[in-house]
Amino acid sequence: MAGTAPKPTRDLRLDFFRGLSLFFIFIDHIPENVLAYFTLRSVAFNDAAEVFIFISGFTAALVYGRSLATNGPLFATAQIYRRVWQLYVAHIFLFVIFTAEVSYAIMVVQNPLYTEEMGVADFLQEPHLAIMRALVLAFQPMFLDILPLYIVLLATFPLVLILMARQRMLPLLISFALYVLTLRQGWALHTRPGHDVWFFNPLAWQFLFVIGATAGYARVTGKWPFPSARWIGQAAILLAAAIAIINFSWTLHWIWDPFPPLLAKQLWSYSLDKTNLAPLRLISFLILAIATVQVVRPESRFLEHRWARPVIICGQQSLYVFCLGIVLSVLGHFLLAEFSGGFLMQVSVNLVGIGTMIAVALLLNWFKSASRRPLQPASSALSVPSE
């Protein structure tokens, strides 16, 4: 983005696919959404969450890695924590929305039919405890489970980055060990002792973030740390196609029962554990990423197309658009539930939501460049690039 120091042109693929994953995350978060048949999860074992976390790790290493090299660890850490703070505030905002929604629900649904469902309001019996738990990220119902992962990943990122600057593969090794141990030992973060695990287990998901960061950091050092033989790319394309066929057959089966779901008996249960970033999901994502890099080159024409531009801008303003997307899906869900979710209503909620995300991203983009202009000469080194 405009704020970063002069450098080789920005890789628009990162912005494009991150923007796309933000749309998919929004769409997937609206339940019983017809459009959700057309998102990434219909053609891969993973979904947009993996894409978002990987690219976030990649760009975090890219942006803060450069900052670390020029401004030192303290400044880079401060920059990262500015982001963490914004995410934290957004999380608390979502907590307030959730509390309001639950209060509304128990007000209008006083019916003996729904005694178990009303357990969702148990936290209102002890609001003082609920507020404290929300503040320490230990209260994660419904849509309050997404930001805590991102907060933890970014909050620990200065350490990863500083290690990476010393030995670029070291964080990846530690991260891999942690991932394997988490899967084998069943380690989990609990929001309450005994029960209620974090829906996105940071101990597992950190691995994907660090893979992304290791790849992103290579852009800072100019040295690619992973094997890059041609056959790997070609194999990845073939495998990605196979994965797409398998998953699409599942989607079709889901829509129209008689259609046979390929290999569902063998594979389906392995793709289920999103909490711990099941290996099948991770591998599926990595294959998809390698294949995408083969097929879509940085200079690809479609990235310049005017239809790609709104997606790219959303990817560039990802932090705000991500938070906004969650709030919008909460509102969209509420609207669909309260005022019947007919097909036209569903499509409108989707379109209005995505339109709002794009509009806000464009506004932020304009505001950022407009407010930077008069200060340009003096502040170019200090301006905070968006990660």
Next chain:
Amino acid sequence: MRLPVLLIGLLGVALAPWPVLAEEPQQSSSKCAAPADIFQDDPQLPKISEQLRQHKPVVIVVIGGASTAGTSPDSSYPYFLEAALRQRHPGVDITVINKGIAGQTTEQMAARFPKDVYPSKPSLVIWETGTVDAVRSEDVDGMAQAVTEGLTDIQNHGAEAMLIDMQYNPSTVSVINFEPYLDALHQTADQQNVYLFKRYDLMKYWIDAGEFDFINVPKEKRLTLAREFYACLGERLADAIDYAAR
């Protein structure tokens, strides 16, 4: 570019009448009718089918949570299921046993099968589950595993199994993350080839159609409304059993 044309094409497809929307109610005679596709699920119940045809005694155990227990012994869907089945199959000795206990997760329910289910020697076990798991944000994967193991266990005890998913209410689904639990339940049923009764979809259909309204019900009418609803649900569940035992 071609993109606008493509978008218009997609929109055309999207706006064309979709099969689900065009569904006509099946039982036009009864008060709480349901669209036919609610019941369409492949897995069958050959054992029950055989027993009904040969007029042998049928024992059904319904295990589940608060919504199975109902508001009183004669105000629950298993109670009305028994009445409906007896009426439809005169001369067959049909017993439906209600083992609903409020506030249990899938795993906790599975743990009481040996005590609550098998001693009655049921030919069919109807398992209503998922609500508490979703309310407490329990591990989805863990729930799916518990369902798989529970179903296998039921079948190993010589009974047929049937699943019932969660209840729907516009206000509760905004605050409880049912989606992944519903998905897991449906997919597990599909994998295990077990009939799943789509209570969630059925309630959504009724509420959207204005058949039932559970919002802002005056205090004195709540119990009556619950009983009316259970009667409808029991009736439709009997349809489902007849469909699966065809």
